[in-house]
Amino acid sequence: MKAMMLEKIADVSKEEPLKQLDISIPEPSYGQILLHISACGVCRTDLDEIEGRTPPKFPVILGHQVIGTIVRANNVKNFKEGDRVGVGWIFHSCGECSYCLKGEENLCDFFQATGRDVNGGYAEYMVAYSDFVYKIPDNFPDIEAAPLLCAGAIGWRSLRLTGIKNSYNVGLYGFGASGHIVIQIIKYLYPESSVFVFTRSKDEQSLAHKLGAKWAGNITDEPPELMDVSIDTTPAYLPVIQALKNLKKGGKLVINAIRKEPYDKDVLKNIEYEKHLWMEKEIKSVANVTRRDIAEFLQIAKKIQIKPQVHTYPLQKANQALKDLKNGNIPGAKVLINNE
Numbered sequence: 001m002k003a004m005m006l007e008k009i010a011d012v013s014k015e016e017p018l019k020q021l022d023i024s025i026p027e028p029s030y031g032q033i034l035l036h037i038s039a040c041g042v043c044r045t046d047l048d049e050i051e052g053r054t055p056p057k058f059p060v061i062l063g064h065q066v067i068g069t070i071v072r073a074n075n076v077k078n079f080k081e082g083d084r085v086g087v088g089w090i091f092h093s094c095g096e097c098s099y100c101l102k103g104e105e106n107l108c109d110f111f112q113a114t115g116r117d118v119n120g121g122y123a124e125y126m127v128a129y130s131d132f133v134y135k136i137p138d139n140f141p142d143i144e145a146a147p148l149l150c151a152g153a154i155g156w157r158s159l160r161l162t163g164i165k166n167s168y169n170v171g172l173y174g175f176g177a178s179g180h181i182v183i184q185i186i187k188y189l190y191p192e193s194s195v196f197v198f199t200r201s202k203d204e205q206s207l208a209h210k211l212g213a214k215w216a217g218n219i220t221d222e223p224p225e226l227m228d229v230s231i232d233t234t235p236a237y238l239p240v241i242q243a244l245k246n247l248k249k250g251g252k253l254v255i256n257a258i259r260k261e262p263y264d265k266d267v268l269k270n271i272e273y274e275k276h277l278w279m280e281k282e283i284k285s286v287a288n289v290t291r292r293d294i295a296e297f298l299q300i301a302k303k304i305q306i307k308p309q310v311h312t313y314p315l316q317k318a319n320q321a322l323k324d325l326k327n328g329n330i331p332g333a334k335v336l337i338n339n340e
């Protein structure tokens with residue numbers, strides 16, 4: 001099968017990190033399925049892996065927003081051959097530790113990430129545990145379903161962790177794959193809330209207006225109102241400082257980023273306790289995702305009929321998709337498609 005393989009840490013802006021290889025199709029072990037992949041989303045976390053901020057086990061096939069059809073099942077009860085399913089970031093967890101037992105499997109010490117700790121979806125086939133895959137609602141074509149699995153599911157987890165209530169002012173810092181789905185959830189589930197979008201990209205600002213944002217501006221622009229809660233999905237530190245400053249008293253900032261890039265870390269020296277933290281402001285990070293987040297989100301997406309904006313690339317053009325994601329000049333979610 002064709003696979004886009006990552007063999008070592010690389011700089012996406014200077015080189016093509018993935019090599020196209022022909023390797024053998026993997027064998028599903030007990031409780032696993034073999035998927036013929038039709039679409040796989042490209043995520044900012046893939047850049048974090050390639051650039052070494054969350055290093056994978058090399059060599060690895062990236063990709064954790066996978067849609068495919070089951071072609072073989074090894075001792076599996078909940079799915080059968082021919083079913084269309086999705087695989088997200090959570091590939092497996094131990095199922096026995098205190099975190100797993102209370103549904104916080106995202107915090108499990110043995111958490112395995114798809115496309116980092118095991119091979120993922122930048123290929124024609126992959127294996128997955130049948131207990132860790134999801135039926136995809138029929139109303140979503142493959143390419144629109146792929147970004148729901150990470151950007152959407154983790155966006156939903158981030159939104160849950162903010163403790164949002166109807167009528168809240170919500171700030172979104174960064175407006176990529178996750179943000180443009182989160183705004184649609186807010187508009188549907190919390191219709192009296194107002195959304196304020198902070199992004200340097202003019203295209204993303206106009207997409208924000210189109211999706212119902214009350215205000216959209218640059219990261220450093222002064223918003224017309226303060227926020228009850230905010231979500232930061234950017235790779236930088238400046239938005240963290242800005243988001244804290246723009247919170248109301250008792251407000252909460254949720255950071256949905258697996259790693260921050262180091263280039264503007266110095267701005268943290270400007271943090272002032274009175275301005276950014278005093279009056280019970282809170283910060284919380286989002287780690288991984290649980291099966292519940294993914295399953296719940298797929299149902300919400302179906303109800304709302306979320307329309308992810310996607311830009312597709314053939315599998316062999318994965319390097320280009322990564323470069324476009326890094327440069328941030330094409331709005332919406334990037335999805336690799338298998339044309340065979």
Ligand SMILES: [Zn+2]
Nearest residue numbers: 043045150151
């Ligand atoms: Zn992701």
Ligand SMILES: [Zn+2]
Nearest residue numbers: 094097100108
């Ligand atoms: Zn566990």
